[in-house]
Amino acid sequence: MSRTTAPGTREARKQQTRQAMLDAALELLEEQSLSSLGLREVTRAVGITPAAFYRHFRDIPDLGVALVEQALGSLHDLVQVLLAEQDGPQQRIDTTVELIRQYVAEHPAHVRFVASERHGGVREVRQAIAGELDRFIEEVAGTLGADPGAELWSRDELRMLAGLFVDQMVGTACSFLSARLDEGPPADEVAQTARDRMRLVQLGRQHWLP
Amino acid sequence: MSRTTAPGTREARKQQTRQAMLDAALELLEEQSLSSLGLREVTRAVGITPAAFYRHFRDIPDLGVALVEQALGSLHDLVQVLLAEQDGPQQRIDTTVELIRQYVAEHPAHVRFVASERHGGVREVRQAIAGELDRFIEEVAGTLGADPGAELWSRDELRMLAGLFVDQMVGTACSFLSARLDEGPPADEVAQTARDRMRLVQLGRQHWLP
DNA sequence: CCGTAAGGCAAACGAGTGTTTACTCAACCT
DNA sequence: AGGTTGAGTAAACACTCGTTTGCCTTACGG
Numbered sequence: 001m002s003r004t005t006a007p008g009t010r011e012a013r014k015q016q017t018r019q020a021m022l023d024a025a026l027e028l029l030e031e032q033s034l035s036s037l038g039l040r041e042v043t044r045a046v047g048i049t050p051a052a053f054y055r056h057f058r059d060i061p062d063l064g065v066a067l068v069e070q071a072l073g074s075l076h077d078l079v080q081v082l083l084a085e086q087d088g089p090q091q092r093i094d095t096t097v098e099l100i101r102q103y104v105a106e107h108p109a110h111v112r113f114v115a116s117e118r119h120g121g122v123r124e125v126r127q128a129i130a131g132e133l134d135r136f137i138e139e140v141a142g143t144l145g146a147d148p149g150a151e152l153w154s155r156d157e158l159r160m161l162a163g164l165f166v167d168q169m170v171g172t173a174c175s176f177l178s179a180r181l182d183e184g185p186p187a188d189e190v191a192q193t194a195r196d197r198m199r200l201v202q203l204g205r206q207h208w209l210p
Numbered sequence: 211m212s213r214t215t216a217p218g219t220r221e222a223r224k225q226q227t228r229q230a231m232l233d234a235a236l237e238l239l240e241e242q243s244l245s246s247l248g249l250r251e252v253t254r255a256v257g258i259t260p261a262a263f264y265r266h267f268r269d270i271p272d273l274g275v276a277l278v279e280q281a282l283g284s285l286h287d288l289v290q291v292l293l294a295e296q297d298g299p300q301q302r303i304d305t306t307v308e309l310i311r312q313y314v315a316e317h318p319a320h321v322r323f324v325a326s327e328r329h330g331g332v333r334e335v336r337q338a339i340a341g342e343l344d345r346f347i348e349e350v351a352g353t354l355g356a357d358p359g360a361e362l363w364s365r366d367e368l369r370m371l372a373g374l375f376v377d378q379m380v381g382t383a384c385s386f387l388s389a390r391l392d393e394g395p396p397a398d399e400v401a402q403t404a405r406d407r408m409r410l411v412q413l414g415r416q417h418w419l420p
Numbered sequence: 421c422c423g424t425a426a427g428g429c430a431a432a433c434g435a436g437t438g439t440t441t442a443c444t445c446a447a448c449c450t
Numbered sequence: 451a452g453g454t455t456g457a458g459t460a461a462a463c464a465c466t467c468g469t470t471t472g473c474c475t476t477a478c479g480g
Contacts, residue, residue, distance in 0.1 A: 014457065033331035036243065048457090055456075119325040121242040123393075167381055201410065203414035203417045203418060207414075218477095218478095220477050258429085259430075265426075
C-alpha cells in the first residue's frame with residue numbers, strides 16, 4: 001500500500017475503455033438483444049482488438065450484468081429523491097410520472113435495455129435485473145410502511161403494494177419509450193393513463209382492510 | 211374451382227412442415243431470443259435444408275409474427291371464457307389467477323416467447339404483440355363497461371382500467387413462469403400476491419369517481 | 421394424361437463469429 | 451533503475467451464418 005507516482009494512470013485507462021465498451025454495447029443494443037450481441041461487434045465499435053475484450057469481461061453475459069448495475073444504479077438515485085417527497089398523494093403521483101418521463105428522455109437506452117432483458121434470453125442478466133428490482137420493492141415498501149394509516153398493513157401486504165407500484169413504474173417507462181418510437185400512444189396520453197392508474201391504486205390502498 | 215383427387219395432400223404437407231418449424235423455433239427460443247435465432251438452426255431442428263426455409267417465411271422476423279399470432283390466438287379463447295364468468299368479484303379473481311397458472315403450466319414456451327419479445331429487439335414482432343394486446347384491452351374494456359355501476363365511466367377510463375388488468379395478467383403469467391425456473395418466489399406465493407393485487411385494484415375501481 | 425407448379429435438396433459463396441497464442445510496450449512497484 | 455505486470459495487438463483456428471443457384475420429384479389441374 002504505497003504510492004510513488006501519479007495514482008492510477010494505469011487503472012484509469014482501463015476503466016476508460018471498459019466504460020467505452022459498456023457505452024458501445026448499450027448503443028448497439030438499441031437495435032438487437034443481448035443474446036445476439038457479438039463480442040467482436042463491441043470491440044470494433046470501441047476500436048480495439050477482439051482479444052482485448054477478455055481483459056475486461058469473461059463473456060457477453062458478464063458485460064450484460066455490468067450494464068444492469070450501471071443502468072439501475074442511476075435509477076436508484078431517482079427513486080431515493082422520489083421517496084423523500086412529502087406532498088399529498090395527488091402531488092406525489094404527478095411528480096412521479098413526470099420524473100419517469102424525464103428519466104426516459106435522458107436515458108432511453110438504459111430503459112430499453114432493462115425492459116428488453118428483464119424477460120430476455122440470458123439467465124444471468126434476468127436474475128441481475130430481478131435482484132435489483134427486488135431492492136427497489138423493498139425500499140418502496142419501507143417508505144410505504146412509514147406512511148400514516150399503514151400501521152395495520154402486514155409486511156407481505158406492503159411488499160405486494162410496493163411491487164404493484166414498481167411494476168407500474170416500469171410499465172410506464174416502457175410506454176414512454178414506445179411513444180418515442182411512435183409505436184404507441186403519444187407521451188401525453190401515456191402520462192395521463194399512468195396518473196389515472198396510480199390514482200386508482202391509491203384509492204384501493206386507502207380502502208384496504210383485512 | 212374443381213377437385214379431381216384427394217384435397218390438399220400438397221398444402222397439408224406444407225402446413226405440416228411450417229408448423230414443425232414454428233414448434234422448433236419456439237423450443238429453441240427457450241434459451242435465446244428471436245434476434246439471435248438462426249434460420250439454419252430452425253431448419254436443422256426440423257430436418258430440412260436451409261434453402262427450404264424461404265418456401266415458408268421471408269425472414270426470421272416473419273416467422274416471429276406468425277409465432278405471435280399462434281401464441282396469442284390460443285390465449286384469446288381463454289380470455290373469452292374468463293369474461294363470460296358471472297360470479298362475484300372475489301370468485302372471479304380466484305378463477306382468473308387459477309386459469310393463468312394453468313395456462314402457463316400448459317403453454318410455458320408461448321408465454322416465455324411473448325414476455326421476451328414484447329420489449330425485444332425485433333420491431334415487427336413488438337408491434338404484432340402490442341396490437342394483439344390492444345385487442346385484449348378492448349375486449350376487457352367492453353366487458354367491464356357492461357358491469358353494473360360502470361355507467362358513469364368514460365371510454366378512456368374503461369380502457370385505462372382494462373389496461374391495468376391486462377398488464378397485471380401478463381405480469382402474473384411472467385411470475386408464474388419465473389417460479390417454474392426457480393428464479394423467483396414459488397407459484398403459491400405468486401398466486402397469493404396476484405389475487406391481492408387484483409383485489410386492491412377492484413377496491414379502487416369501486417371507489418372511483420370523477 | 422401430361423404439362424406445370426412448388427416443396428425440398430445439394431452445393432457453393434463470402435462474410436462474420438468466439439477463442440487461443442505469442443507478442444509489444446508503457447506504466448507500475450520496489 | 452530495472453524487473454514485473456498487464457492492457458492491447460496481430461494472426462490464425464475452426465466454425466456458423468444468410469442467401470443464391472440449379473436441379474429433382476411429386477401432387478396438382480385442365
